[in-house]
Amino acid sequence: MNTHLHTTLYSLGFNTEIEKSLNKTDWQIGRIVAEHRERYIVNNGQRELEGEILGNLRYSASSRLDFPAVGDWVYISSFDDKKALIHQVIPRQNLLKRRAIGKEGELQIIATNIDYAFIVEAVNRDFSINRFERYITICREDNIEPILVLNKTDLITNEELSSLIHQIKERIPEVDLHTISCAHHSGLNSIRESITKGKTYCFLGSSGVGKSTIINTLHQDELMEVGEISESIDRGKHTTSHRQLVVLKDGGIVIDNPGMREVGLADSAHGLNTSFKSIAELSYDCRFSDCTHMHEKGCAVLQALEDGELNEDSYQNYLKLRREKEHYEDSEVQKRRKGKNLAKMIKEVKKRKG
Numbered sequence: 197m198n199t200h201l202h203t204t205l206y207s208l209g210f211n212t213e214i215e216k217s218l219n220k221t222d223w224q225i226g227r228i229v230a231e232h233r234e235r236y237i238v239n240n241g242q243r244e245l246e247g248e249i250l251g252n253l254r255y256s257a258s259s260r261l262d263f264p265a266v267g268d269w270v271y272i273s274s275f276d277d278k279k280a281l282i283h284q285v286i287p288r289q290n291l292l293k294r295r296a297i298g299k300e301g302e303l304q305i306i307a308t309n310i311d312y313a314f315i316v317e318a319v320n321r322d323f324s325i326n327r328f329e330r331y332i333t334i335c336r337e338d339n340i341e342p343i344l345v346l347n348k349t350d351l352i353t354n355e356e357l358s359s360l361i362h363q364i365k366e367r368i369p370e371v372d373l374h375t376i377s378c379a380h381h382s383g384l385n386s387i388r389e390s391i392t393k394g395k396t397y398c399f400l401g402s403s404g405v406g407k408s409t410i411i412n413t414l415h416q417d418e419l420m421e422v423g424e425i426s427e428s429i430d431r432g433k434h435t436t437s438h439r440q441l442v443v444l445k446d447g448g449i450v451i452d453n454p455g456m457r458e459v460g461l462a463d464s465a466h467g468l469n470t471s472f473k474s475i476a477e478l479s480y481d482c483r484f485s486d487c488t489h490m491h492e493k494g495c496a497v498l499q500a501l502e503d504g505e506l507n508e509d510s511y512q513n514y515l516k517l518r519r520e521k522e523h524y525e526d527s528e529v530q531k532r533r534k535g536k537n538l539a540k541m542i543k544e545v546k547k548r549k550g
Contacts, residue, residue, distance in 0.1 A: 205241040208441075209309065209396045209449050214269055217287045223271035226280065229441040231266050238272055238280050239441075245280040247272065253284060260303065261291070266439040266451055267308035267396065290338040292398060294459045295524055307398045307439060307451045312341045314387070316401035316410065318348040319360060325367050326513045329471055330459055331400050332371065333517060337467030340398070343372050343390065347406040350377040367510050370473070378409045388414055393447030400453060411452050415444050461520045468521065472514045474506060490515070 208227045218225070229244065230237035236247035249264070257263055262285070264270055269286040292306040292313070315331040317323055328344060335342045344364065349357050357375065364373055372390070376383030387410070391397060399407040441451045461467075469476040475497055479487060483494025492498070500506040 206394060207443060207447065208239055208241065209394055210269070211394070213289060214286065214309075219271075221271060223273055223283055224280075225286070226270055226272045227441070228264050228266050228268045228270060231264070231439050234263070236264060236282065238270065238282065240272065240274065240280070243277065245272070245274055246278060247280050247282045249282050253282065261293070261305060263305075265305040265308050266441055267310060267398075269309065290340060292334065292338055292340060294334060295461060306400070306453060309396060310340050310398045310451070311395040312343055313398045313400055314343050314345050314407075314410075316345040316347055316399060316405045316407050318405040319346060319357070320348055320351045322402065323360070325364060325509070326516075327402075327459075328364065328368060329510070329513055330461070330517065332368065333461060333467040333471040334459060335400075335467070336470040337465075344368065344374065345387065345401075345410070346373065346375045347410070348377060348379070349375050349382065350380045367507055376410070378406055378413050381413070384410070384413055388446070391444065391446070391448035391450075394449070396441075396449045396451065398451045398453065403454070408452055411442060411450055414448075414450070415442060461517055461524065465521065468514070468517060472510065474500075475511070475514055478506070 205225060205227070208229075210225075210227075224240050226238040226240040226245070226247075228236055228247070229239045234249070236249075238245050238247040247264070247270075253263075264282055264285050268288065271283040271286065272280040273283065274280040288308045290310060291308050292310055293303050294306060295303055313331070313335045315328060315335075317328065332342045346357075346360065346364070352360075361373065361375065374383055374386050374390075376387065378384070391414075399411065401407050439451060439453050441449060443449050475489070478496045478500050479489065481496035482489070482492070484492055487495050487497075489495055489497040497506065497511070501508065501511055
């Protein structure tokens, strides 16, 4: 183990798997606990430091994915009690990412080195089981265990809540579901009891669903800025604007994220197959191995749909997410082709000049 490794790093989620990936170096180890426009806060197990990326790391990065993100373990050297230089990102155990909407093919890091993801929706704002399935897909692509949270249950009747729970369980039966109300402090103990010391949990969801309020309640402190709710638009005026990692008093580690209205899929073949397990299992009985499950004769998926054994809404959402994945893959192929053609053209120009 690195001689500079402080035992309190374990309180930040350090474990034997991370230790195995370390290089022999005199650098210290820290974890990125906050990021705001390439400004970093690094915790080295003793204190939090302002982190600055070294030029070598900045110029050797081939994409945004090579830069540090909240949750990353990094090699650092500190030159005073307030600042540190970030030398290198330690290999990640996983990477939760999304494709940026409106930016063709560009990937954005949500957080790294995560064990579980709390996917939060509110009963009163754009509730969507499709969105639950979308988040589950990006989580399972990188082997992150999803947990569903239905918040603000005090705003609906018990009958309405029972109906929502039934709809969710019918579509997503294998994922744990917590129903809570921060306003009434109802159901929060079930979330608190599900959090294990030393494990990292990420909170995902749209703006205004109550992610920061949940974290504040779990921590019993006002850690995250929570805005007043505007009656006209039914959302917080000031919600989380940057990612932040917090260690709870009972030892669990949580990451809050800015609300994400849209979450684009990237390379999510594994995520789709595990999120829509029933469709993946049915596909083994399809007549053709390359069945699209849309019009082919002998398609087991379409047969199950016709027999009422497969939920129609879930099937339609699966097709939508699959088309999105295929579009991303086509974009990546085109991007690589353009890159190769450009490199070839530059080589020919240099050859002619020579």
